[in-house]
Amino acid sequence: MNVRYFAAARAAAGVDEERFxxxxxxxxxxxxxxxxAVERPAPPAGTPPLARILSRSSFLLNEVAVRNAAAALNPDDVVDVLPPFAGG
Known part of the structure; x- marks a missing residue:
C-alpha cells in the first residue's frame, strides 16, 4: 500500500510518500x-518525532476518513497521514 505524508508528518518521515x-x-x-519500524534520520529542528505526530494524526483510507485502527487494508490502498493543522 502507498502512504502519503502531509505537513509535519512529511517533515518527520523525510519523504512525501512510501510503499509498504x-x-x-x-x-x-x-x-x-x-x-x-523504518529507520529515519532525525526530523528537522522544531518538528516532533514521527511517532508523536502519528499518535495525533487523522488518516484517510482511499480518500475516506478512517478512525478504526483495526480497519482492514488491501495492497492497493492509499493511506494519507494528516497531522493536526493550525492556522486561520
Whole structure:
C-alpha cells in the first residue's frame, strides 16, 4: 500500500510518500507499526518525532476518513497521514 505524508508528518518521515508491502490481514494499526519500524534520520529542528505526530494524526483510507485502527487494508490502498493543522 502507498502512504502519503502531509505537513509535519512529511517533515518527520523525510519523504512525501512510501510503499509498504504488508501481509494479508493488515490493518491500520499494523501499517502504523511498520511506518515506525523504518529507520529515519532525525526530523528537522522544531518538528516532533514521527511517532508523536502519528499518535495525533487523522488518516484517510482511499480518500475516506478512517478512525478504526483495526480497519482492514488491501495492497492497493492509499493511506494519507494528516497531522493536526493550525492556522486561520
Amino acid at each position: 508491502d504488508l501481509s494479508d490481514g493488515a490493518t491500520l494499526k499494523s501499517l502504523l507499526a511498520a511506518i515506525l
